[in-house]
Amino acid sequence: MPEVRVRTEDLTKVFYDDGRGEVRAVDSVNITCESGEILGLLGANGAGKTTTLRMLATVLAPTGGNAWVHGHEVREAAEQVRASLGFYSASTALYPKITPRETLRFFARVNNYPKARLEQRVEYLIDRFGMESFSDSRVEKLSSGMKQKVSIARTVAHDPPVLIFDEPTVALDVLNAIELRDIIAKLRDDGKAIIFSTHIMSEAEQLCDRIAIIHHGRILATDTLDGLRQSTGHHYLEDIFVHYANSSGSDDAIGMVSDEVVG
Amino acid sequence: MDLRQIWTLFRHEVRCALRERNIVIYSIVLPVVLYPALLWAAFAGISFVQGQSSRMTSRVVILDSPTAHSVFVDSLDANDRFDVIESDVDRAGLISRIAQGNLDALLEFTPPSEGGAALDGNFGLVISFNEARDRSASTRSRLEAEIEEYRLAWVDRERQALGVDDTVWADFLITRENIASSEDMTRFLLGVLVPMLTLLMVTIASFYPAIDATAGERERSTWETLMSVASPRANVAAAKYLYVAVFGMAGGLLNLAALTLSLQWILAPVAGEESRALATSGGIPPSALVVIAVGTALLGLFVSAGMLMFAVFAKTFKEGQSMIMPFYFLMIMPAFFLQDPDIEFTMQLALIPVVNMVMVIKAAIMGTSDPLLAVTSLGVMSLCVALAIGFAQWVMSSEEVMVGSQEGGLSKFLKTRFTNRKAQA
Incomplete structure (x- = not known):
């Protein structure tokens, strides 16, 4: 029986910029994500995806609304929230001077994974992600594909029930991107609740069980791909996205879509 | 605070640092090897020039x-x-x-x-x-x-x-009698050298770790990774502080050890016969070693807190260097001003942090310690260390500072904080 693992309620983030004044980067976002589900957060660059995910990961504090991860409120129980999730993004790098084995040991331990089972967990992850041949080499010496495996293993080192992937394939070549998507799909099969942000349409189509379309900080629609097709009458996700972006009333919607969202 | 987590984070910081070439060079190799070697070169150079001059x-x-x-x-x-x-x-x-x-x-x-x-x-x-x-x-x-x-x-x-x-x-003859023993001469030389080198080494040894632990992490993009771990931010800040302080103190103490051990080697060219006396007297008086160790520890704790306070706002290594530099110069300035052997250790100097530690170390080596001045200095410095750590903790407890969304440096942060508070009032 799937459980709701992530829930937001009017989640809002307002930044103050010297030049632009008040900027509502995220505006009353309401999403949920269940165990064994991948929720795609689809939007152009600057739509508010990363800010939303950073608030869920407690890297940023919300200015309005609220969010719960595995039952813990992001503002009141930030440590428990972080213990319950693994956060992966293009900007979360690895420590170059330590080995994959040391990386996994450190992240499992600092995320409160039981000490008695720690070594067993590290060995399991090395085996599962095929890192045997380079587990004791320094991260700085690894190829980008190897680093990517270490990054994912680091994200799940403490076996969290919730995983957040923020544009994880943005800097990867085609083969590595395919491998990463396979790994994420397997993690869903393990019962993880996964939020996956992307601006690549094909990725969202292939991987996500439900898709939330975010534009200018607001969620315009959340449904399965079939549900979105039925609601809009369009078959392709790109057309569906343009449909919602245009109906949101923003003048620059089509321009942004053609520039940023072509997968 | 969870001590186990702080220990895990601290060990991680140290492990990464010990594999970073610049940190190993500036915080370990430099205090152990380079400064004694430079001193030896300076003394050898002086005696060479003196020798040349005597043959002229x-x-x-x-x-x-x-x-x-x-x-x-x-x-x-x-x-x-x-x-x-x-x-x-x-x-x-x-x-x-x-x-x-x-x-x-x-x-x-x-x-x-x-x-x-x-x-x-x-x-x-x-x-x-x-x-x-x-x-x-x-x-x-x-x-x-x-x-x-x-x-x-x-x-x-x-x-x-x-x-x-x-x-x-x-009755009209003037007879000169130097009452200083070779040990006194040693103490005089060390009294000039050791306080200056200790302060320099503590400051240099803290410099790179302070930037590495903050701006370095941001530049390598590992900061956000660390911010997403389950540990409270205060634990992360405490571990980073411990890391910088340990390297600062280690730099000072390693330099002291290297200097003591290589004393005869360094001073031999100028001291001649005296150098044998230096070796037998052990260089630095054992009674002074405890005072020097405590002074070095307090200097390390103070300097580390100050450096982290500035560096935590930096987004890149270069920015970190420029943010710390004014504080760095402010810290090493006493080392140059207090080199004059005739400067007197007064109660006013005992109330100035950093300066008082330099003077306490100097007095301990020269055997002229005044218990009241020493206790006052250690008390003042301990208070300043507590205040510096408290202030650094307050700065690093800010969500904006820790997640890196704070723009500008320490002065802008303080201005923003106090402006907001006034506005709220």
Whole structure:
């Protein structure tokens, strides 16, 4: 029986910029994500995806609304929230001077994974992600594909029930991107609740069980791909996205879509 | 605070740091090897220059030498350190040669003053030299020493001829007695060197770790990774502080150890026979080692808190360097101002943080410790360390600072904080 693992309620983030004044980067976002589900957060660059995910990961504090991860409120129980999730993004790098084995040991331990089972967990992850041949080499010496495996293993080192992937394939070549998507799909099969942000349409189509379309900080629609097709009458996700972006009333919607969202 | 988590984070910071070349060089290799080596090079250089200078020949022309004092002229001529030149050039020409560096000094015998003329054979002397030329200035000193020796012998002969009694004459003699032992000389030298090097080493050894733990992490994009771990931010900040402080203290203490162990090697070229005494006395007095260790620890804790406070706002390594630099110079300034061996340790100095630790270490080495000043200094410094840690903790408890969304440096942060508070009031 799937459980709701992530829930937001009017989640809002307002930044103050010297030049632009008040900027509502995220505006009353309401999403949920269940165990064994991948929720795609689809939007152009600057739509508010990363800010939303950073608030869920407690890297940023919300200015309005609220969010719960595995039952813990992001503002009141930030440590428990972080213990319950693994956060992966293009900007979360690895420590170059330590080995994959040391990386996994450190992240499992600092995320409160039981000490008695720690070594067993590290060995399991090395085996599962095929890192045997380079587990004791320094991260700085690894190829980008190897680093990517270490990054994912680091994200799940403490076996969290919730995983957040923020544009994880943005800097990867085609083969590595395919491998990463396979790994994420397997993690869903393990019962993880996964939020996956992307601006690549094909990725969202292939991987996500439900898709939330975010534009200018607001969620315009959340449904399965079939549900979105039925609601809009369009078959392709790109057309569906343009449909919602245009109906949101923003003048620059089509321009942004053609520039940023072509997968 | 979860000590287990802080320990895990601290160990992680240290492990990464020990594999970072720059940190190992500046915080470990430099204190152990480079500074003792540089000191040795400096001392060896000084003794080389002194040796060269002692082998130098002074070129002198003597004018109007009276036959009564030909012994003096002959003794100079026979002295290897002097080259007494016969010259037909007039006085103006000789002065010109001294100015050009072709001659070092001109010695002219002159008639004695009116009072001195009563003594038969008495004389006056004028030494013309060029103070702007080292060789000429050294020649003047050599000539003065030779003249003084000859004058004393001549006056002694004359007073005997006049029947002045030995015991009466002895009352006019000045006898010099240096009461400083070789250990005292060691303490004097170390009192100048050790406080300066300790402060320098603590500051240098904290510098790279402070930037590495903050701006370095942001530049490597590992900061966000660390911010997403389950540990409270206060634990992360505490571990980073411990890491910087341990490296700062280690830098100071390693330097001290290296300096103590290599003392004989460093000072041998200048100390000569004294160096044997240095080795047997152990260099730094054992009683001073505890005071130096406590002083170094307090300096490390204070400097680390200050450096982290500035560096935590930096987004890149370069930005971190420029943000820390003013604080760095402020910290090492006392090392240069307090090098004067005559500076007195007063209650006013005991109330100035960092300066007081330099003076406490100096007094402990020189064996001139005043318990009241030492206790006051340690108390003041401990209070300042507590305040610095408290302030750093307050700065690093800010969500904006820790997640890196705070723009600008410490001053902008404080301005924003106090402006907001005023606005809220």
